[in-house]
Amino acid sequence: MGTGGGEHPVNPFAALPGRIADPEAGVAWHYGEPLSEQRALETGAAVVDLSHHGIVVVSGPDRLSWLHSMTSQHLLALRPGESTETLLLDANGRIEHAARVVDDGERTWLLVDAGSAEPLAAFLTRMRFALRVEVEDRSGTHAAVLAFDGRVADAVRALGPAVEWRDPWAEVARGGVQYARTETEHAGAQWSAVQFVFARERLVDVVGLVRSGAVRAAGLLALDALEVRAWRPSQAGDVDERSIPHELDWMRTAVHLTKGCYRGQETVAKVHNLGHPPRRLALLHLDGTGGELPVAGALVFAGAGSATEPGARPVGRITRAALHHEWGGIALALLKRSVPEDAPLEVRGGAEGNDPQADPGEPIAAVQEVIVPASAGAARAVPRLKRI
Structure with a gap:
């Protein structure tokens, strides 16, 4: 994952004790106790360094109407301080960029995953034409940290961030639709993540809270596990070159179904109203006996013992896997829609599980928890004409 916006200043989180870092992203996987960090983060007692993520700022009086015309979310009436998220799709409805959006009254802040800021800013710059907008990649001057609602979020907020973005994942956004069944509470119903954006030199103030003992630092492994358990999709974690919003149940917070035309809208409407997404996101509960x-x-196969059968064909792939402090080994997987929802699954889980030439290791048995059901879509019943 790239960082975008050129070389960043030294990250003060790097000096915290016990830090084990992702050498490419330059941020911590964990600080020595990943499961304990995960529990602290979930209860609002920890903060995560997201300084490897990208930040694009759009200013000018036409900014909201311009972004509204190109992306999947209704942005025309976005109020200062209000948070939402939107997708930039290609002409076939496939996801190119996912952005967390908040407007401060003068600028619209687009918070994106690592490696996305530079190409997103370049695309937006090409699309300005004669409109009164300016696009700036601020990944080199600003950075985000994340906390869940609680005392840590309050302490970080008291430092005076440039802007904060509240994740809308806990409920279906206005104009959105949820494919996950509603017989029980949605796994993300209690999700309360907040991203705080600071000028990079202010990160030392956040680290000061950690050093004082008022705040605990948690790594990316903690956040990843909580996202997987909450069925919370991300571009870096779950999107590939074929992904459409329906497959990830991202229609609930990132797509407004009645906002009007934008690139990829025809596919969004057609799949939702008349068809079904070709793949569906599922949470897999993994057999933990092998550790x-x-x-x-990693490739997913249907049926017990299927992963080692000669000529077996995969029915999906793992997007992210994590060790959850309560649920143990879990993973998000994109499966073919045709896979029965009660089918037992096996995962080729070796370090090169997606390489057919490599040793896949021992298969891992898995049980599905349905997120996007096979019946998702086809919201409008089209009457069939009698055949003559």
Whole structure:
């Protein structure tokens, strides 16, 4: 994952004790106790360094109407301080960029995953034409940290961030639709993550809270596990070159179904109203007897013993896997729609599980928890004409 916006200043989080970092992203996987950090983060007692993420700022009087015309969310009436998220799709409805959006009254802040700021800013700059907008990649001057609602979020907020974005994942947004069944509470119903954006030199103030003992630092492994358990999709974690919003149940917070035309809207409407997404996101509960987690891209097979059968064809792939402090080994997987919802699954979970030439290791048995059902879509019943 790239960072975008050029070389960043030294990250003060790097000096915290016990830090084990992702060498490419430059942020902590954990600080020595990933499960304990996860529990602290979930209860609002920890903060996560997201300084590897990208930040694009759009200013000018036409900014909201301009972004509204190109992306999947209704942004025309976005109030200062209100948070939402939106998707930039290609002409076939596939996800190109996912952005967390908040407007401060003068500028619209687009918070994106690592590696996305530079290409997003370049695309937006090309699309300005004669409109009164300016696009700036601020990944080199600003950075985000994340906390869940609680005392830590209050302490970080008291430092005076440039802006804060509240994740809308806890409920279906206005104009959205949820494919996950509603017989029980949605796994993300209690989700309360907040991202705080600071000028990079102010990160030292956040680290000061950690050093004082008022705040605990948690790594990316903690956040990833909580996102997986909450069925919360992300571009870096779950999107590939074929992904459409329906497959990830991202229609609930990132797509407004009645906002009007934008690139990819025809596919969004057609799949939702008349068709079904070709793949569906599922949460897999992994057999923990081997103590191994599959890597992203590991192949999923249907049926007990299927992963080692000669000529067996995969029915999906793992997008993210994590060790949850309560649920143990879990993973998000994109499966073919045709896979029965009660089918037992097996994962080729070795370090190169998606490489057919590599040793896949021992198969990992898995049980599905349905997120996007096979029946998702086809919201409008089209009457069939009698055949003559």
